[in-house]
Amino acid sequence: MFHLRTCAAKLRPLTASQTVKTFSQNRPAAARTFGQIRCYTAPVAAEPFLSGTSSNYVEEMYYAWLENPKSVHKDSTVWTSLTWTRSSTCPPPHSLEGRSRLFLCGKSSDAWRFEEFLQRKWSSEKRFGLEGCEVLIPALKTIIDKSSENGVDYVIMGMPHRGRLNVLANVIRKELEQIFCQFDSKLEAADEGSGDVKYHLGMYHRRINRVTDRNITLSLVANPSHLEAADPVVMGKTKAEQFYCGDTEGKKVMSILLHGDAAFAGQGIVYETFHLSDLPSYTTHGTVHVVVNNQIGFTTDPRMARSSPYPTDVARVVNAPIFHVNSDDPEAVMYVCKVAAEWRSTFHKDVVVDLVCYRRNGHNEMDEPMFTQPLMYKQIRKQKPVLQKYAELLVSQGVVNQPEYEEEISKYDKICEEAFARSKDEKILHIKHWLDSPWPGFFTLDGQPRSMTCPSTGLTEDILTHIGNVASSVPVEDFTIHGGLSRILKTRGELVKNRTVDWALAEYMAFGSLLKEGIHIRLSGQDVERGTFSHRHHVLHDQNVDKRTCIPMNHLWPNQAPYTVCNSSLSEYGVLGFELGFAMASPNALVLWEAQFGDFHNTAQCIIDQFICPGQAKWVRQNGIVLLLPHGMEGMGPEHSSARPERFLQMCNDDPDVLPDLKEANFDINQLYDCNWVVVNCSTPGNFFHVLRRQILLPFRKPLIIFTPKSLLRHPEARSNFDEMLPGTHFQRVIPEDGPAAQNPGNVKRLLFCTGKVYYDLTRERKARDMVEQVAITRIEQLSPFPFDLLLQEVQKYPNAELAWCQEEHKNQGYYDYVKPRLRTTISRAKPVWYAGRDPAAAPATGNKKTHLTELQRLLDTAFDLDAFKNFS
Numbered sequence: 001m002f003h004l005r006t007c008a009a010k011l012r013p014l015t016a017s018q019t020v021k022t023f024s025q026n027r028p029a030a031a032r033t034f035g036q037i038r039c040y041t042a043p044v045a046a047e048p049f050l051s052g053t054s055s056n057y058v059e060e061m062y063y064a065w066l067e068n069p070k071s072v073h074k075d076s077t078v079w080t081s082l083t084w085t086r087s088s089t090c091p092p093p094h095s096l097e098g099r100s101r102l103f104l105c106g107k108s109s110d111a112w113r114f115e116e117f118l119q120r121k122w123s124s125e126k127r128f129g130l131e132g133c134e135v136l137i138p139a140l141k142t143i144i145d146k147s148s149e150n151g152v153d154y155v156i157m158g159m160p161h162r163g164r165l166n167v168l169a170n171v172i173r174k175e176l177e178q179i180f181c182q183f184d185s186k187l188e189a190a191d192e193g194s195g196d197v198k199y200h201l202g203m204y205h206r207r208i209n210r211v212t213d214r215n216i217t218l219s220l221v222a223n224p225s226h227l228e229a230a231d232p233v234v235m236g237k238t239k240a241e242q243f244y245c246g247d248t249e250g251k252k253v254m255s256i257l258l259h260g261d262a263a264f265a266g267q268g269i270v271y272e273t274f275h276l277s278d279l280p281s282y283t284t285h286g287t288v289h290v291v292v293n294n295q296i297g298f299t300t301d302p303r304m305a306r307s308s309p310y311p312t313d314v315a316r317v318v319n320a321p322i323f324h325v326n327s328d329d330p331e332a333v334m335y336v337c338k339v340a341a342e343w344r345s346t347f348h349k350d351v352v353v354d355l356v357c358y359r360r361n362g363h364n365e366m367d368e369p370m371f372t373q374p375l376m377y378k379q380i381r382k383q384k385p386v387l388q389k390y391a392e393l394l395v396s397q398g399v400v401n402q403p404e405y406e407e408e409i410s411k412y413d414k415i416c417e418e419a420f421a422r423s424k425d426e427k428i429l430h431i432k433h434w435l436d437s438p439w440p441g442f443f444t445l446d447g448q449p450r451s452m453t454c455p456s457t458g459l460t461e462d463i464l465t466h467i468g469n470v471a472s473s474v475p476v477e478d479f480t481i482h483g484g485l486s487r488i489l490k491t492r493g494e495l496v497k498n499r500t501v502d503w504a505l506a507e508y509m510a511f512g513s514l515l516k517e518g519i520h521i522r523l524s525g526q527d528v529e530r531g532t533f534s535h536r537h538h539v540l541h542d543q544n545v546d547k548r549t550c551i552p553m554n555h556l557w558p559n560q561a562p563y564t565v566c567n568s569s570l571s572e573y574g575v576l577g578f579e580l581g582f583a584m585a586s587p588n589a590l591v592l593w594e595a596q597f598g599d600f601h602n603t604a605q606c607i608i609d610q611f612i613c614p615g616q617a618k619w620v621r622q623n624g625i626v627l628l629l630p631h632g633m634e635g636m637g638p639e640h641s642s643a644r645p646e647r648f649l650q651m652c653n654d655d656p657d658v659l660p661d662l663k664e665a666n667f668d669i670n671q672l673y674d675c676n677w678v679v680v681n682c683s684t685p686g687n688f689f690h691v692l693r694r695q696i697l698l699p700f701r702k703p704l705i706i707f708t709p710k711s712l713l714r715h716p717e718a719r720s721n722f723d724e725m726l727p728g729t730h731f732q733r734v735i736p737e738d739g740p741a742a743q744n745p746g747n748v749k750r751l752l753f754c755t756g757k758v759y760y761d762l763t764r765e766r767k768a769r770d771m772v773e774q775v776a777i778t779r780i781e782q783l784s785p786f787p788f789d790l791l792l793q794e795v796q797k798y799p800n801a802e803l804a805w806c807q808e809e810h811k812n813q814g815y816y817d818y819v820k821p822r823l824r825t826t827i828s829r830a831k832p833v834w835y836a837g838r839d840p841a842a843a844p845a846t847g848n849k850k851t852h853l854t855e856l857q858r859l860l861d862t863a864f865d866l867d868a869f870k871n872f873s
Helices: 016-024 058-067 074-086 096-105 110-121 136-149 164-172 176-181 230-244 261-266 268-276 313-318 330-347 374-381 386-396 402-423 461-471 483-497 503-516 573-585 598-612 615-619 645-650 667-674 685-697 758-768 788-797 816-826 849-864
Strands: 154-158 203-209 214-220 253-260 287-293 322-326 351-356 520-525 563-567 589-594 626-630 678-680 704-708 750-754 775-780 782-784 802-810 833-838
Touching: 110 136, 110 164, 110 386, 110 402, 136 154, 136 164, 136 203, 136 214, 136 253, 136 287, 136 330, 136 351, 154 230, 164 176, 164 203, 164 214, 176 402, 230 253, 230 268, 230 573, 230 598, 253 261, 261 268, 261 287, 261 313, 268 313, 268 573, 287 330, 322 330, 330 351, 330 386, 386 402, 461 483, 461 503, 483 503, 503 520, 503 685, 520 573, 573 589, 573 598, 589 685, 598 626, 645 678, 645 782, 645 816, 685 704, 750 758, 750 788, 758 775, 758 802, 758 849, 775 788, 782 816, 788 816, 802 816, 802 849, 816 833, 833 849
Parallel strands: 154 214, 154 253, 253 287, 287 351, 322 351, 520 563, 520 589, 589 626, 626 704, 678 704, 750 775, 750 802, 802 833
Antiparallel strands: 203 214, 678 782
């Protein structure tokens, strides 16, 4: 669409003087000099960076566009032509009065003075300062001001650690004393979790924009050290805010993403995020990307860090315009930022601003960059801060007089000193002051749940029947569906008549009932519309009309909440991050991400490890996202078998050696409140229905990890009766034995504990061996938080039974290492807990069908051989 690029075909790597000479022949007399292009084949000493005399690269982009206008989208051509015509191909010079106002109103010195203040007060502290690119602050202000002028009233930002404190102070306007408190090592942290380092924290603030005199809300999303990981999270949150305020074109809510040059080129999540930018269910209608191009990545030179000429070349995949501008020319930076904001406002597409700058210190303030970039840093040592240099230029030109300049400096220094004095009065550090996504009205004023109870998750039979009837029909006239789907819908209708649900119907009823209650539901992931295993069919396709679809779920009730179900791109990292961000925006929505197969979550491990698992502990940020991970040993090979439950259970924050107070009121709800996430493996559709509804009816939000079945989707015994879903019913954390063994518990020789699909293998084998009175089987549906109270009751019920844990996963995988110590704690270590399952292995499953069946039979033999563990006693 838009191919204006600095690196046009004829712009080969040249020295600065050659570049200027090439273009100066056809340029206006008053045109600026160009920023130098890095020459990768030149000796290090000859690299023409950081001369401090170059300006912006926008002119190069313009000339490149003039050479090949045919490749430019028509609308973009018109807009670009008019823009450049209005500006006479170069940024028009400001009048003296205008430049004075730019300096004073823009408070250009604040960014520089803020870093100077931190350096004076905490010279030995890591802060990842912005020195070398202080112009970023007025650049962001310009983008925000211009966007506000164009109607935007909510800006969501994401950025790495470098410069974050400066952005918080001078763009978001976080109270300075709260920032300074983060440097005080003597302050005790509030009991709100682990907390995080100061340069990872986020913020939410609503204020008046001084330029437009309009209200604007700014949110800076907290992030981990994993560079660019926050990109899709910001996009998801932006999409959600647009959705909730009805902003279908991105005119009210927008996102700004900040990047480092090395990370922008090196991190694959950048590409994944760009790839989502224009997809119907993921677009945020344009993001302004600002790259802080330090020309270095930690200690790695660009020639070793990327194969492309520019760090921003990844943006070419969506034909985003890329503006390269020298950050030592603040006026050029302001102009480019205005153009970028105007582009986003006009076309609602992504745009990139590449601030070509430098990093005055090492990777952090304690790092010595001269070890690896000696010549570069000899040049950097000679550079004055850009905003100081700009201010002195204006003074020398008479645009600003010396007293005005000194007054601006002293005014901001005084503000910092006063805030520093106030920070001394603080006695405790509160992470909640840094919350980036508040939920007004959901919690009490002090951030606590409004109750510690959960109502019944059951529904009336009329509601269940109505949802079932819609799920088994086509609510649109003259709509032709596939013949195979007609049979599926007919089968659903028969199940409803028999007051029975399978897995797909249970999910339908959970979703449909929440929509009736005004809860928006968003289900996203690869192939989720049909379902990987062709069981869901939430989007019907007309067999005769192209692109004509129907979503019956949106035809349930007259005033229901909308249901969004969308197939995602073939991405896990980006899409899961996006859905996490979407779930951040509101607690009154059920946001689900389904992996095509459970093990595919491992390519999104960063989002799971850095955001979902510890998010509340680090940033006091609750999130109710649901992960649906298909799991089960079906003989399909090492992949597509295991969702790696051991990894999720290992990251649960409960203590396996401490038995909680089982007599505590609302014990089960308190357990949920204290945990970092909930892990379940349901064995019945009814329990799956209840856990989905419970996720919304709880008075707080926790991530929910569900290991969903594959073969059980159509298993004739994996059915639930309406009676299990009526008012008064709840999610069952444990499903106890209810057969003959429970009638005569004293005669039971072995009590098997299990979870998920293997239960059906065990019951079939038990029946075949006629051991229904000797072996009891208890299903643990909620693995974490661990149901100590209910399992203690089960053990006490069978006093003569030995205890064994049975699983289909290998011994070093699955649930055994999590369950065994907790079960032992439950019974005060009075008995051993034996193991019946596959042997330890490196791979999750065998690729040989016969070996799979042999292993299955072996674990069943162990489970029902009452003498299997005698030699180990």
